[in-house]
Amino acid sequence: MRKSIVYTFVACLLLAAMPYSVTADASEDIPTNAEATGVHDSLVAALAHADLVATLQGDGPFTVFAPTDQAFTDAGIDLDSFDTPEENATLVDILLYHVYSGNVSSSEVTDGLSVEMVNGDVASFTVVDGVVKIGEATVTTADVNASNGIIHVIDKVLMPPADDPFDGIDCAATIGLTTDGYGFTPSVVTIEPGQTVCWSWADASMAHNVKQVDGFQSSTYVAGGVTSGAPAQTVAFHHTFTENQTFYYACEPHVSMKMHGEIIVGDGGSQSTSSDKDSEDAPGFVASSMILAMLGAVLVMVRRSNQ
Incomplete structure (x- = not known):
């Protein structure tokens, strides 16, 4: 009886440690599949808030890197704080940084691969010991097929790189x-x-x-x-x-x-520059100035004595 309890406890720990899997209906589009997973409610709500649901229901194909609800919580994203046109534009930029126009399956991802996301920014992949990361996010479930593309589940929200404030300035x-x-x-x-x-x-x-x-x-x-x-x-x-x-x-x-x-x-x-100022304050400069002044005084005295 005790062994049975121990085995059950260990099995529960192993299941808890394993990454969850996400299944999808390949006949349904990406937003519909995301809504059905149970771990992408925040993503679906964000897409609706940013008016992007219809976009991702289009023909595609799209590759979507889908952050989990926990990823949204960890990122501190509160949809109530996006209520002005500028703030909503920021949300759209963040969400479209998770979308690639085209199909990218896990078999096509190589270490160092870079792709341009729909928002225009570039995202890069790393592959180390079989672990695939896009930016700082790890792909926890890959190749979830939908009717208009592929979903890869990730554990962090991707943040677009900051704009170069000196773009176009030499x-x-x-x-x-x-x-x-x-x-x-x-x-x-x-x-x-x-x-x-x-x-x-x-x-x-x-x-x-x-x-x-x-x-x-x-x-x-x-x-x-x-x-x-x-x-x-x-x-x-x-x-x-x-x-x-x-x-x-x-x-x-x-x-x-x-x-x-x-x-x-x-x-x-x-x-005068600081280097000029430093040279004027240097002991050698001061000493030289004093010597020249003394020589000048001696010459004046000699001339007067000869007159």
């Missing part, structure tokens, strides 16, 4: 933040007139900005000068420099902590 240099968040890197950049510098950081721990100052490590801002705007944790800003100059800037919230940078354009214009 950045001669891109400046970010140091690891501690209290500096620009690189802090000094040299470019030619006509070139563009880009500043970029995302989800920083503190808010930062770019604001022009009137000199090396100055805290005086230039009225009407170049600025990225209000300090923010995510910034994508660019500026094209058309003349020889040395452009000095600071982070407004951290100017007292010497969070500065400079852009040397061409010959740097008439302004």
Whole structure:
């Protein structure tokens, strides 16, 4: 009796550990099959909210990577939060990133394969020890056939890659933040007139900005000068420099902590750069200046004594 109970308990554990399987009616379309699985209620609701059900009931063929209800929960997607046209457009973009126009069966997936999804973004596959992943999601059940395509069940919601904020812009240099968040890197950049510098950081721990100052490590801002705007944790800003100059800037919230940078354009214009400033402050420069001053004074005294 005890052995029977133990065997039953072990069998239950094994069944719980096994991935669930999804069956489908190959004569029904993709949304109908998804609705019947019992583990894709969130996906079906999202498709209805985004007005995509009719699209996926079309002739196709489509390959749909279908996140489970648990995947939607883990992603924190709440359909009630998608109520403006912009938010609904975001939801459509997310859902169409799970759809490929055409049939892709598991036998066609190879490690490193990339495909363009219906939303226009590219998704990539990895295959390691027989485990297939698309992006960060694992395919838990493959090749569920429907009348207008194939469903692959996945355990995570795929998020489209962020748009490149500098798409179409030729950045001669891109400046970010140091690891501690209290500096620009690189802090000094040299470019030619006509070139563009880009500043970029995302989800920083503190808010930062770019604001022009009137000199090396100055805290005086230039009225009407170049600025990225209000300090923010995510910034994508660019500026094209058309003349020889040395452009000095600071982070407004951290100017007292010497969070500065400079852009040397061409010959740097008439302004001295930080390297010039450093050389002027160097002991050798100061000593040489003192010696020259003393020699000048001696020459003046000699001339006076000879008169």
